Amino acid sequence: MQYKEYNDNELLYYVKESNEEASEIIFKKYEPLIISLAKKMYPYCKNNGLEMSDLIQEGRMGLNKAINHYEESKENLFYTFARKCIERMMLSLVVSSSRQKHKILNESLSLEFTEEEGLGNLEAIISDSSYNPEEKILTIENEKEFMEKIKDILTDTESKVFDLKLSGFNYKEIASILDKSPKSIDNTLQRIKGKIKKILNS
Numbered sequence: 001m002q003y004k005e006y007n008d009n010e011l012l013y014y015v016k017e018s019n020e021e022a023s024e025i026i027f028k029k030y031e032p033l034i035i036s037l038a039k040k041m042y043p044y045c046k047n048n049g050l051e052m053s054d055l056i057q058e059g060r061m062g063l064n065k066a067i068n069h070y071e072e073s074k075e076n077l078f079y080t081f082a083r084k085c086i087e088r089m090m091l092s093l094v095v096s097s098s099r100q101k102h103k104i105l106n107e108s109l110s111l112e113f114t115e116e117e118g119l120g121n122l123e124a125i126i127s128d129s130s131y132n133p134e135e136k137i138l139t140i141e142n143e144k145e146f147m148e149k150i151k152d153i154l155t156d157t158e159s160k161v162f163d164l165k166l167s168g169f170n171y172k173e174i175a176s177i178l179d180k181s182p183k184s185i186d187n188t189l190q191r192i193k194g195k196i197k198k199i200l201n202s
Helices: 008-016 021-042 053-067 078-101 104-110 124-128 133-139 143-152 156-166 173-178 182-201
Strands: none
Touching: 008 021, 008 078, 021 053, 021 078, 021 173, 053 078, 078 156, 078 173, 143 182, 156 173, 156 182, 173 182
16 A cells, blocks of 8 residues: 555545554655654754654654544645644644743733834733723633633634743744744734733723
């Protein structure tokens, strides 16, 4: 069995039929993508105790997740879904390793977006005479609840940008990691800012 002779949906069918050869083929087929994404992200986490092999392993886990959860009738192409799962798993690893050097509570509540990026901290962004944002934040039961409220209203891209920003990456680094332009990341941060303001106003 050669993977070039089968499309992804055919391979997935065989995988679900417990065909081990099909499973090996699809992993071999997507290994170059996993390695490519790992190489792209590695420069941003090599000082946090991660090795290239850690990212690759995480990418394989993401591919396995894609294989198990892909539904042809509901999703786009398997490649698109698989890339999303692989990238999300790697990003989660990068974020978790980076946060070892950052106190997430302080970062999540201050959201110290720099003025260079066109953003001030959360308090400066949304402060006005009608309410005190800091007091609003303190009324939320805990950090986890606050973060969940934010993540619930973010798109997938916004969520990735938000996680990376809280982990200490600047907008240019985020742009490089996500293959976006710095302007695109800046616009995404602006949207996130607006959504956070809505949470605090609710």
